[in-house]
Every structure is written in structure tokens, then in C-alpha cells.
Amino acid sequence: MALKAQVLYDFTAEPGNNELTVKEGETITVTNQNIGGGWIEAQNSRGEVGLVPEDYIEVSSTDAQCMVVISPQTFHIPHSILNEATETDASNGNDPWSVWNADPSGGSNNNWASNPEGTQTGKAAADPWGSVAQGHPQAYQGPGEDDEWDDEWDDMKSTGGYAESESGDGGAMQRGGAHATSMKISLNKFPGFSKSGPELYLLCKQLAKGKDKLPIYMGEVGPVWSYPETQLDCVVADPKKGSKMYGLKSYIEYQITPSTTNRPVNHRYKHFDWLYERLLDKFGSAIPIPSLPDKQVTGRFEEEFIKMRMERLQGWMTRMCRHPVVSSSEVFQLFLTYKDEKDWKMGKRKAEKDETVGVMIFSTIEPEAPDLDPVEVEQKCEQFSRFTKAMDDGVKEILTVGHEHWKRCTGPLPKEYQRIGKAFQNLSSVFNSSGYQGESTLTDAMTEAGKTYEEIGQMFAEQPKKDLHFLMETNNEYKGLLGCFPDTIGVHKAAIDKVKEADKLVATSKITPQDKVTMAKRVSTMSYTLQAEMNHFHSNRIYDYNRVMQLYLEEQVKFYETIAAKLRQAHGQFTTM
């Protein structure tokens, strides 16, 4: 895997950030492509190793066929196609839904607060969605694999709080400026697609071997993945603070117990992040892999933060477990069932060397159904595109409205009910000073009524945690999931466009007639994949929304019933006259 690259622009390393200074025209060797965040690790001619922005270089050679590469030369694919593909990518894949422009990370679970309508910080303490999403945490995964158990910058420092730890983290993210952020989408997320498009797969000479095959069956609802008999599940629990370097550095380790082995394994957030990057690389072209919950950005109570992160890691893991393709993948199984550190490290290295990533995932898929007509493929794609866009709008609307409701329930409403309560109690205490006989029959009841309204105020403030929270979390998760679809659909559209041009390409001898047949067959496979994935999405969506709406309404009923009961009791304190 010796990968040479030409440096396109001068880049000066920032001290202390593991970066490598390079000059335009210099040739460097890429030593690690899986850094993420728009960075690669490279070695210069003097043997110095460090990080370089991916878009500052042009990779010039590779020894792998049908793997993720940046240079197209090895594949004998006409430049005419590649250039167009790049354009398609730029117009479709990069940011097809303009409403998401404000969100450079493309699908973070937590950045809906950047919606200008819903965002008002300052009262964020009680609102877990109020102050997140400044910068995207998993954009930067780490300087290399060798410091696996050493680097601490994605956890917390033992010096206390998160601010320090995060400012270091933020600094790392800022390297390369705006480039790094846009690169994350255009280069890093779908490395096989972004530079060269779906034709890598459409025209690939050699497909994956039989043992890795992923079948798609025709179910009642249409194409479906092959589901296991018992669904994998896992419990994320028991966060523990660990420390190293004689206590100088500390981190949180979570215990993850899969339902299959019932044997817990420990993982830190950075391991989840590593898993996320692997899944994104491997399945991202075909399966929306939602982002992990954001890292802590600014100081909050440690316990509250850890609880919230654990809850969201649980949600993320549950979603991954539910996916038949993801949950049965080797890398996911490794994460859940590694035996010891050695096992984990070996598995990690193997996963990082996996070549069936990017669009090549489609080469492993085998639909057990006749090939689809390209027109139908396109119709399905359009339909999914419309639906996911519309659902994204709907989900964002709920998040905005919910955010405002949260603010009202925890801010002005309790204050108002408390003021009503105080006003009743104050008047009651004035009445008590009248010296008039028999006053207490009124004043005792009025004081009770006042206290009841104070309690109701408190109830309003506490209610969102009991119901709105889950509605928000579910919609937040779906916002993250939906944020992955534009890229997935973009790969699909690019493939369709390529197939549409097949006749022209054959006529101008740019591809063979056999290539055209292969492309049509493969785009059909891609469509089955998309359909299977959409059906998986729909089935999960119906389950999730059914569950969360029921939970929400149940808690709301209890809430209003409790208020009514409290008021009825207060009413009973008054004597009929």
C-alpha cells in the first residue's frame, strides 16, 4: 500500500499538533489514509511523519485494485466520465438540500440547534439541545493508530472540566481552516466516490468473493435485507472514570454488553468514534451511518454530561444493532465481542485494511430478484429523495417547535405559575392579618391553593425531561439519519446518470457494449440495496415513532391528570358556603 503523493500547495505545520510542513511540488508517501477530518498521515523524504490536509496533495500511485483510491489512473476509466462524475458529485453529493447549508458536518445528531429559528442560548442549562454543535467532534479522529491507548484528547483531562480538553480538541479541528470541514464531506466520507464516483463499482473488473455476500430478498414490502432470527441488542452502561500516566490523564470507559455473549466489553468514546469511521467507510455509500453524539463542547456538570452521552451512545448502538448488515459485519462484532487487548488490536488493524469500502460495498450485494429497469430505478430514487427531504423538513419542524416548547416549559411557565401561587399566598397572609373571626377557613384553603400553583410551576419545569426529551431525542436521531441520505442518494443518482450515458459512451467507443450491460445490472443492484435500506428505514421509523408518540402522550396524560388531581384537592380545602 505504498502511496505516493504530490504536494499541490505549501502547508506549514502548527506546532504541537502532529502536523507535517510540506512544500508545493514535494513528493510524500501516504502512511495512513484513515485519519478522517480531511487529514492524511504522510512521511516526507527526510523520514518525518505528520498530518497533511488531504486536499493539499494529489496521490499519484497505488498498488491496490478496486479499493479506495484518490487517483483514477489505475482503473482505465475514461477521463470524460470521471470529470463528469466529479461535477455530479459537486452539485448533488456535496450539499443537495440547501436547508442544511448551515450544517457543514452534514448530519450530526446534535446540531439542529444551529437552525436559526430554534436557537437561543443563554437558557441552555436545562435544555440539552441548546448549546451543542459548535464544531463537529468526530471530524478529527486522532493522529494515528499507534497511540491507541495513550492519547486523551477525545476524553477529559483529569485537571477537571471539559473546557480545557475541548479547547485542545477544537484546536485540532481548526487545522487547515475551512478546508478541513468541507473536505470531510467531499473527500473523507466517501473516499471511493468523491474523487471518482460510482463508476469505480459500475465498471469494476472483479467483484467480492462469495463468503462476504450480502443477499437481498423480496419480502412483502419489496426488497429487504436478510434479517437474523434473533435481533442483536446491547446495553451501554456503567460509565467508569479511568486514569493513566499516574493520574495525569483521565477518561470515561463505558461497559457494553451484547445480548449474544452477555459478556461486557469496555470502550471509550474514541473507540466508538473509530467504529463509526469504519462503518462509514465501509457502508456509507449504501447505508446511512448516523454520526455519533457530539463531544462535550462547553462545561456542563460532569455527571449529567456522562449520562446524556451514554444515553445517546446507547441509542446509536441500538440502531446499529438493529441493522442486519451493520450488526453482522466483522468490525461491529469485533467491537462488541473482542476477547482481550491483543484481539482488539489485531481486529482493528484488519478492519483498517478492509478494501471493500466506499461504493465497493455494492460489489458484495446479491439481490435475489430479476434486474430492474433503469427507469424504475430512477423513479424509486426520486421517490426516496423526495421522501427523505420532506421528512427531514418535518423532523426539523418538530425539533424547532419542541425546542421552543422546552424553553417555555422550563422558563416563563413555571415562573408564571409560581407567581400566581405566590400572589394567592400573599393575599391569604394579608387576610390572616385582618383579625376577623373565622378568617382561617378561607386563608388555609387559599394558602393551599397558592402552594398548589407553585407545585404546578415546578411540575411544568420538570415535565420536558419526562416526555419531550424522548420525542426530541428520537427526532434528533432521525435528523442525523436523514442527514446521511443526501450522500447515499447522491451516489445512486450519479450511477443512474452514468448508465443513461452508456449508449453514447458505447457509440464513441469509450466503453464496450459488455460494459454497458454490466453497468445496467450493477445499477439495478444498487437500486435493490437502496430499496432494502429504505424498507429497513421505514420499518424502524414506524416502530420508533409509534413508541415515542405513545410514550409522549402517556406522560402528557399523567402530567395533566396530576395537575387536575392537585387542583381538585386544593378545591376541596374550601368550604361550601
Add this chain to the structure above:
Amino acid sequence: MALKAQVLYDFTAEPGNNELTVKEGETITVTNQNIGGGWIEAQNSRGEVGLVPEDYIEVSSTDAQCMVVISPQTFHIPHSILNEATETDASNGNDPWSVWNADPSGGSNNNWASNPEGTQTGKAAADPWGSVAQGHPQAYQGPGEDDEWDDEWDDMKSTGGYAESESGDGGAMQRGGAHATSMKISLNKFPGFSKSGPELYLLCKQLAKGKDKLPIYMGEVGPVWSYPETQLDCVVADPKKGSKMYGLKSYIEYQITPSTTNRPVNHRYKHFDWLYERLLDKFGSAIPIPSLPDKQVTGRFEEEFIKMRMERLQGWMTRMCRHPVVSSSEVFQLFLTYKDEKDWKMGKRKAEKDETVGVMIFSTIEPEAPDLDPVEVEQKCEQFSRFTKAMDDGVKEILTVGHEHWKRCTGPLPKEYQRIGKAFQNLSSVFNSSGYQGESTLTDAMTEAGKTYEEIGQMFAEQPKKDLHFLMETNNEYKGLLGCFPDTIGVHKAAIDKVKEADKLVATSKITPQDKVTMAKRVSTMSYTLQAEMNHFHSNRIYDYNRVMQLYLEEQVKFYETIAAKLRQAHGQFTTM
């Protein structure tokens, strides 16, 4: 009753307002002192009759003894006393509670909105307390008694709307500028007190005759009025638009049916206003006479306005009926039971000639208990002063909080619930477009849930009319009542101060030792009156607040129970999975 007056300052009549232009130094004859609003009716030497501001003239002679007068000369009361009394009046009686400074009318039912905290117009349509109280309606009662059935300016004009009619009215009120407003308190409200203080009664030679005597008994709670066996009540109903002058002018006539005769009489607002002025003149020094509901200030729906005014006239009449002294008075009985127009006119003239007004009402009161020690008198007075001040603060707090709650319930809250409802419905309709099998089990339920939240929004908007309205009306009424106490208590304090000086006055031969004994006896009578009135107030207050709190809580219970029931139904639409 020929009353001559010297004009102190030039005054130029405003055309069309029944005013009389007078010059400094001119002598005029006062033809009607009971105009109100700081105006008197006078005739100049050329026989022209019109209105002149009361504080532009100095009355120079009178032929009545122990009646309401402006000049003290006739009473042989030393100037030293009178001057001090005037000072006491200025410091105590005029505006003893600084919090009321913003309210020059001293006790309007409806001007709490001038509280800067609670006032935000613009959303006033749904809030009956939002846009009232610009100017004080009863400040100007009319140009004279002879146009009783003719003048229309306190009702509405048939040309439609209130704006025109009210601008004329407002113009009338503005005549004389700030003087007119302050005079309403200092001169008009307690004519017997303001110019000469409670010594009119304390040193009066001759008390009222036996048939008018008002006894005070010692009850369980202390001094109490003599209550009738069956309490008078009346129903104000059936507002009818009448018109005169061939339809050029229109007015609203209300039907008032007393429980005693069960025979309805008709009255216009201006008649209520006349009654109010009579009761204020006659009883105001001893009994708080709350202001009538304000006149309409700016345009509102005619029906809504009439309904609201009727409801408040009913409240005012009920309170007057409940008062044993007021309800049994000749003028109040006349109002409720006059037989025909002739009867009414004769009764009116008689009432206007009543000489037992102002502080002289105390001359009719006969406590059946031993005289009180002046120290105790003072303690009681202090206690009532503290209580009414504290209650006034408490009531205003409830009004402010209630006003804000009203705004929230009719403004942002329904909007928010409706947005939540819409968001659910929108997402549901997106789901419906998925084309996925079995979608409708979720979407039907979600749409229902959405509609439920829209309904809840509507419920929030409508609720204040059902409960908060009555809580506000009751507190509003009490604010008006409490606004009368500073004057009542002021009379009392001035009398106490006078008695305290008795020894000094005897020593300097300004009063006789017998005068001193008389004064102490009479201040004891005043204290019994105040105590009877406070006990009446307490008993009514306990009844009123008990009733309104029960009503409020009852409706609140129903409200939250209905919400819970609606949500429970919406919850039932979801299928358990």
C-alpha cells in the same frame, strides 16, 4: 340656597359644552353644586347659566346650617382648626397610599391596567382589562338636572361606534385640565369634609332626627350594622337600545328587577351614574362606595361591550344591595322601585336636596354600645389602614399576575400548542407519502394526536373567559372598593387628630369643655361606624373570595381533566407494538 361666589380667575367657555365664561372678580350665583367632576353650575348677572370649574371660584355666602358648604364662615368654627384640618386633608386624605399616585381617580374599578407592570395594549382584544381606564367616566356627570331625559353624551350615538360619543365625553372631562381631576377628590367627593374637615360633624350643633337613625349593634365579630332579615337583591338584564329625536340619538336601557317588588324598572348608564354620585355624597365619608364600571373608551364590539358593562353594573348593584345602609336608603330604593317618570323626577329632586351628606352621615349613626376610648379608636383606625393598604397590594399583585397569565393563555400558548399540533400532522402527512405498507396505522394516530394539540391550543385560548375572568373581576371590584378606603380612613384620622387637640383648644378657649366631650363622643361614633363597615367588608370579602376561588379551581380542574381526557383518547389511537 342662594349661593353667591366670587370668580378667582378668568375662565373662557369652550363652545358647545354648556360652559359659562367668567372674569376674575365677577360675582356669580351657584345654581347647582352637585354636578361632579370639579364643576358647578352657575348663573352670571346677565342671567346666563353654564358650567364653571369649582376651583376658579370662591363661595361667599350660604343660608344652610350643617349642610354641605364650601365656605366655613357660617359655622363659627375657629379658623385655626379649619386651616389645620385642610392641611391634614392635604397630607392624609388626598392620596395617602403612594402606590396609587398613578391613579388620580382614586378608585376606579377598571384602571388597574395603568399599573406599568401589567399594561401592554395591542393584544387587548381578548383581554377586557387591557384597554380600559383612559380617563374617569363619572368625573363628569352632566350639565344639569333639567335635561334628564335628553342629553345623550354618556350613552352612545346612533351614528355608530363609541369613538365619537366618547371623544365628546373626553373633551368634557378635560375641561379645566388637571384641576378637574384632583378636585374630584378634594372637593366633590366629600364636599363636607374637603373644605372644612370632620369638625363640621364633630362640633355640629344639631344632629339628625330619630327617623333617619342608623343603629350599630355589638355582634359576635364586634360592631355591626343592622342587617335586614332578607337580603335585597336585584337582576340587571335585558339591555335594550332605545332612540329619541327621530332616531338621531340612541342609548342602552337596562332592566333592573329588585327581589322585593319583582317589578322591573329601566335605567340608562347615566342614571346609575347619578345614583353613584348621590351615594358617594351621602355615604362616602363612612362607607366605601365603589366607582361604576368605566364608560367605553375605544371601539369594541357593541354586543361584547354591552354584555361586559351589564355584568359589571350587576356586580356593582349586587354589592350595593348587600349593604344594609345603602340598600335601605331612600335614594337607592327610589332607583329600584320608582313607579313612573313623575315619581322618579320628584324622588331625584328630593335626593339632590338631601342635606345629610358628607361627614354629616355620622350624625345619623347611633351605636348601641359604650363610648370608645380615643386610644382604642386610633388603634383600630391604624389597623384598618394597614390592612386595606396590604390588601390593596395583594389584590394588585393578583391582577398583574392574572393579566400576564391571560395574555399568555390567549397569545403565545395556543400558538405554541397549535404549532406542535401542526408539526405532528405535517410529519404524519410526510409519512403517508412513503408508499410503505401498513403506514396508516401510525399516521392516522399521529394526525389525531396533532389535531388534539390544536384543540388544546384552542382550549387554552378560551379558558381565561371561563375562570380567570371571574377571578379578575372580583379582584378588580375589590381594587375599586379598596380605593375608597384612603378617603374614608382619612376622614377618620382627621377627626382623631382634632380630638387629640381638644385639651389645647379648651385651654386657649377656642372650644368649650362641653365641645370637647361632644367631640370624643362623636369620634367614638365614627369609630363604631368604621368598625361596622370593616366587619361588613370582611364578611363580604370572605364570602366573595371563597366563592371565586372555588369557581376558579373548579374550572381549572375541569380544564386540565379535559386536556388529559383528550390526550388519553389520542394515545388510544396508537397500536401497541
